[in-house]
Amino acid sequence: MTQDRFAPSNAPHSEVEHIKSSSRYLRGNLVETLEDVITGSIPEDDNRLMKHHGSYMQDDRDLRNERHRQKLEPAYQFMVRVRAPGGVVTAQQWLELDDIATQYTRGTIKLTTRQSFQYHGILKWNMKETIRKINDTLLTTLGACGDVNRNVMCNPNPFQSEAHSEVFEWATKLSDYLAPRTRAYHEIWLDGEKVVDTQEDYDRTEPMYGPVYLPRKFKIGIAVPPTNDVDVYSQDLGFIAVYENGQLEGFNVTVGGGMGMTHGDAATYPQLGKVIGFCTPDKIVELAEKTITIQRDYGDRSVRKHARFKYTIDDRGIEWFIDELSNRLGWQLEAARSYKFDLNGDRYGWVKGTDGKWHLTLFVENGRVLDENGYLLMTGLREIAKIHTGDFRLTPNQNIIISNVTSQKKRKIEELVKKYELSDGLRDSALRRNSMSCVALPTCGMAMAESERYFPTLLTKIEPILDELGLRDEEIIIRMTGCPNGCARPGLGEISFIGKAVGKYNLYLGAGFAGERLNKLYRENIGEQEILEALTPIFTRFAQERDTGEHFGDFVIRAGIVKATTDGMNFHE
Numbered sequence: 001m002t003q004d005r006f007a008p009s010n011a012p013h014s015e016v017e018h019i020k021s022s023s024r025y026l027r028g029n030l031v032e033t034l035e036d037v038i039t040g041s042i043p044e045d046d047n048r049l050m051k052h053h054g055s056y057m058q059d060d061r062d063l064r065n066e067r068h069r070q071k072l073e074p075a076y077q078f079m080v081r082v083r084a085p086g087g088v089v090t091a092q093q094w095l096e097l098d099d100i101a102t103q104y105t106r107g108t109i110k111l112t113t114r115q116s117f118q119y120h121g122i123l124k125w126n127m128k129e130t131i132r133k134i135n136d137t138l139l140t141t142l143g144a145c146g147d148v149n150r151n152v153m154c155n156p157n158p159f160q161s162e163a164h165s166e167v168f169e170w171a172t173k174l175s176d177y178l179a180p181r182t183r184a185y186h187e188i189w190l191d192g193e194k195v196v197d198t199q200e201d202y203d204r205t206e207p208m209y210g211p212v213y214l215p216r217k218f219k220i221g222i223a224v225p226p227t228n229d230v231d232v233y234s235q236d237l238g239f240i241a242v243y244e245n246g247q248l249e250g251f252n253v254t255v256g257g258g259m260g261m262t263h264g265d266a267a268t269y270p271q272l273g274k275v276i277g278f279c280t281p282d283k284i285v286e287l288a289e290k291t292i293t294i295q296r297d298y299g300d301r302s303v304r305k306h307a308r309f310k311y312t313i314d315d316r317g318i319e320w321f322i323d324e325l326s327n328r329l330g331w332q333l334e335a336a337r338s339y340k341f342d343l344n345g346d347r348y349g350w351v352k353g354t355d356g357k358w359h360l361t362l363f364v365e366n367g368r369v370l371d372e373n374g375y376l377l378m379t380g381l382r383e384i385a386k387i388h389t390g391d392f393r394l395t396p397n398q399n400i401i402i403s404n405v406t407s408q409k410k411r412k413i414e415e416l417v418k419k420y421e422l423s424d425g426l427r428d429s430a431l432r433r434n435s436m437s438c439v440a441l442p443t444c445g446m447a448m449a450e451s452e453r454y455f456p457t458l459l460t461k462i463e464p465i466l467d468e469l470g471l472r473d474e475e476i477i478i479r480m481t482g483c484p485n486g487c488a489r490p491g492l493g494e495i496s497f498i499g500k501a502v503g504k505y506n507l508y509l510g511a512g513f514a515g516e517r518l519n520k521l522y523r524e525n526i527g528e529q530e531i532l533e534a535l536t537p538i539f540t541r542f543a544q545e546r547d548t549g550e551h552f553g554d555f556v557i558r559a560g561i562v563k564a565t566t567d568g569m570n571f572h573e
Helices: 015-021 030-035 044-053 061-069 091-104 124-136 161-177 184-189 199-203 281-298 309-316 318-329 377-387 407-419 455-468 528-545 552-558
Strands: 055-059 076-082 088-090 109-111 117-122 220-223 237-244 247-255 274-279 349-352 358-362 391-394 400-405 435-437 478-481 495-501 504-509 520-526
Touching (some): 030 044, 044 055, 088 091, 091 109, 117 124, 161 281, 237 281, 274 318, 281 309, 358 407, 400 407, 435 455, 504 528, 528 552
Parallel strands (some): 220 237, 435 478
Antiparallel strands (some): 088 391, 109 117, 349 358, 391 400, 495 504
């Protein structure tokens, strides 16, 4: 195969590409749009650009019909996402993020599945002040959404302090190096000085991304075996840390993962990344840059559903990609090193790190931090942050680690945990502790069904079945999303529900417990009663027939309930 054969398509570019190309590096008309107080909305062209600044325009879908009846415009609002490499913030930053939530949002913080912070319900006229305050905390929203590299994930490892320190450092380097360079963010949100408006200035703006950035979003994650909590195979580009005798030797490299798909379109599918080799730590930033430039040059800019990196590789073949990468790097990857993953969930409660400091993992159901129904989670975390001298780490499973706690502070934090009855997950079923969901309704415009608001209710109805079968403490990965876009990585749940319509879900079974195998469609377009009826006999068989130590996802395959998925294509079968 030659590179010329796979030159970028001459097909007409999508409307989004034209919006980006004419935006003057993400400026568009955002300044003027944000000053318009006649409406709470912004034009769609500017909304496309706003994503690169870390925000989406949304509306409260619960209020749509009533507001339409009253001849009012929808209840427009904005989601703002904060990018924090590896999900690490200081206690002071936590307090400032909490204050922003109290002032400008619905009074909650959403911990995302990419270790980011997410706010909902921000009004247009509060957007500039919100983003300015986020920037004042030394965090940013730039690149948290949009057709660029997103938040770089990394293992929040509370056990091996040295390992976390090293991988977090590399996650931060990757995040900083791969961030957009445009000054538009500073001009629009921070009253930065405007650059000279010449073509020469613009040509120097984005040396890696170029004027139209990437065809679609790009995701990177770093895993530290034996824990695959970042679901490294779901990433466009993944790094698997290789330690020998306690020393970081380098990283195995995976490419081509991704969870998104479209219902009814077999040409779209989730896919696991492939391991293509090994490199030393000092080479991963260059490798990431060249990988992104390949996607920049060859990704599909005509059909956005086909624009993710996994399709770029699938269309041309993995060997083509490896050759192209080697040509751009001027060196070749080494053979992959051996490694093994055991799980992709979190370990709850207190653990002592190798440096003598303590770490407390708390269960945050669906990643929603708020005070509700007498459970003062937001207040409790705020009070901990006031005395905590370490950091807060978001896990890829939407939970939080109070990290680097000194022995002197441990007792005081334990007292606050007890006072506010904060959950370490050990009082919940193992199924609930291993659950994860996206936001979905009422704010996500893509949602076809409920997810975050409904999932706890469904789990409450499943738990008695497990209790009766003696499976309450059985670790099973279970996930729900309101649409097939894949935000909670549903393709990697041993049990997953993907919204199809209001109250209806596709049921998938059989993913690997450590995130090494996709699940497969088992039942389509079913409601709650059908879900319970479908799962009950399978749980019964699992309790009676499983082998010692056998995980649920492995059992449903061995029992012939679903066939093992070997690639994204047969995920639909």
